[in-house]
Amino acid sequence: MEKIAIAGLGWLGLPLGLELQSLGYKVLGTTTNADKISDLQEKGFEAALLDLNKEFDREGLRTFFEEVSVCIINIPPGKSVFQSYRSQCLELAGLFPETARFIFTSSTSVYSDRVILAEENTSVLTDYNFTSQLFLAEKALKTELGQRLTVLRLAGLFGENRNPARHLSGKSGLKNPASPVNLVHRDDCIAFIKEIIRQRTWGETFNVCASEHPSREEFYTRICEKQGWELPFFDPESQEQGKIVSNQKGIQMLGFSYRLDSPFDF
Ligand SMILES: NC(=O)c1ccc[n+]([C@@H]2O[C@H](COP(=O)([O-])OP(=O)(O)OC[C@H]3O[C@@H](n4cnc5c(N)ncnc54)[C@H](OP(=O)(O)O)[C@@H]3O)[C@@H](O)[C@H]2O)c1
Numbered sequence: 026m027e028k029i030a031i032a033g034l035g036w037l038g039l040p041l042g043l044e045l046q047s048l049g050y051k052v053l054g055t056t057t058n059a060d061k062i063s064d065l066q067e068k069g070f071e072a073a074l075l076d077l078n079k080e081f082d083r084e085g086l087r088t089f090f091e092e093v094s095v096c097i098i099n100i101p102p103g104k105s106v107f108q109s110y111r112s113q114c115l116e117l118a119g120l121f122p123e124t125a126r127f128i129f130t131s132s133t134s135v136y137s138d139r140v141i142l143a144e145e146n147t148s149v150l151t152d153y154n155f156t157s158q159l160f161l162a163e164k165a166l167k168t169e170l171g172q173r174l175t176v177l178r179l180a181g182l183f184g185e186n187r188n189p190a191r192h193l194s195g196k197s198g199l200k201n202p203a204s205p206v207n208l209v210h211r212d213d214c215i216a217f218i219k220e221i222i223r224q225r226t227w228g229e230t231f232n233v234c235a236s237e238h239p240s241r242e243e244f245y246t247r248i249c250e251k252q253g254w255e256l257p258f259f260d261p262e263s264q265e266q267g268k269i270v271s272n273q274k275g276i277q278m279l280g281f282s283y284r285l286d287s288p289f290d291f
Pocket of ligand 1: 033076
């Protein structure tokens with residue numbers, strides 16, 4: 026049975042893992058939380074403890090990951106205590122066999138808000154901030170893994186128990202009412218990752234984002250109305266244009282079709 030590892034069986038990683046199991050893969054995964062291990066095992070995963078911010082059992086994990094053919098690095102940058110996120114990702118990748126392929130879940134936040142259309146080859150911010158931690162990790166992993174790596178720049182994640190409108194509900198003076206939203210539903214992220222694995226598309230970078238981009242004001246107001254939440258209020262003087270993230274490369278190269286192509290369908 027082909028083995029796939031998901032480093033980070035969290036909000037996205039867990040349902041992705043269940044879906045891969047249903048396709049017949051043996052799925053291995055990691056969590057930072059020892060209390061979750063037995064629950065993950067009950068769900069059919071081979072589970073191991075890994076916290077990149079703490080000392081971990083390198084040799085044990087190297088043995089655990091033997092025979093893995095694809096690893097999905099699905100751990101967000103956190104507050105690293107003694108190592109940069111980039112170094113942590115490199116160290117993690119080094120625990121896998123030399124034949125393994127990798128998917129790294131980055132973010133469309135690597136693109137500056139000053140670009141109008143963010144395509145995969147658009148230059149990104151390089152300031153030392155949260156955004157560039159992801160970009161620096163992308164760059165380091167590409168240098169190390171070359172054609173064995175595909176990078177997915179995910180737009181803002183939406184799905185079960187995760188609705189970004191919740192954070193804006195009831196707020197006022199919100200910036201940039203006319204800026205387009207760039208969001209993607211978890212189901213489409215899972216479908217996209219499955220497609221990369223199925224087509225064995227390595228050595229590429231893809232944006233993963235729904236095709237429709239309503240304005241922030243229209244979208245968040247409508248969602249709050251629908252949920253019966255207090256409406257958000259935007260500052261009409263705030264005029265920044267904002268970026269649109271293009272999803273065309275994935276549609277054209279993979280023939281990928283978004284099931285939830287409009288954020289209003291989420
Ligand atoms: N949130 C967004 O809108 C957004 C947008 C674009 C891209 N992304 C990316 O999408 C990916 C999935 O996001 P998500 O929302 O599913 O994340 P999540 O629910 O926070 O899950 C992250 C997983 O990583 C594990 N983890 C966290 N810190 C770790 C550490 N220091 N060492 C090892 N493992 C660690 C967590 O372990 P536990 O099981 O112990 O919790 C969990 O399994 C991330 O890579 C994120 O950067 C997110």
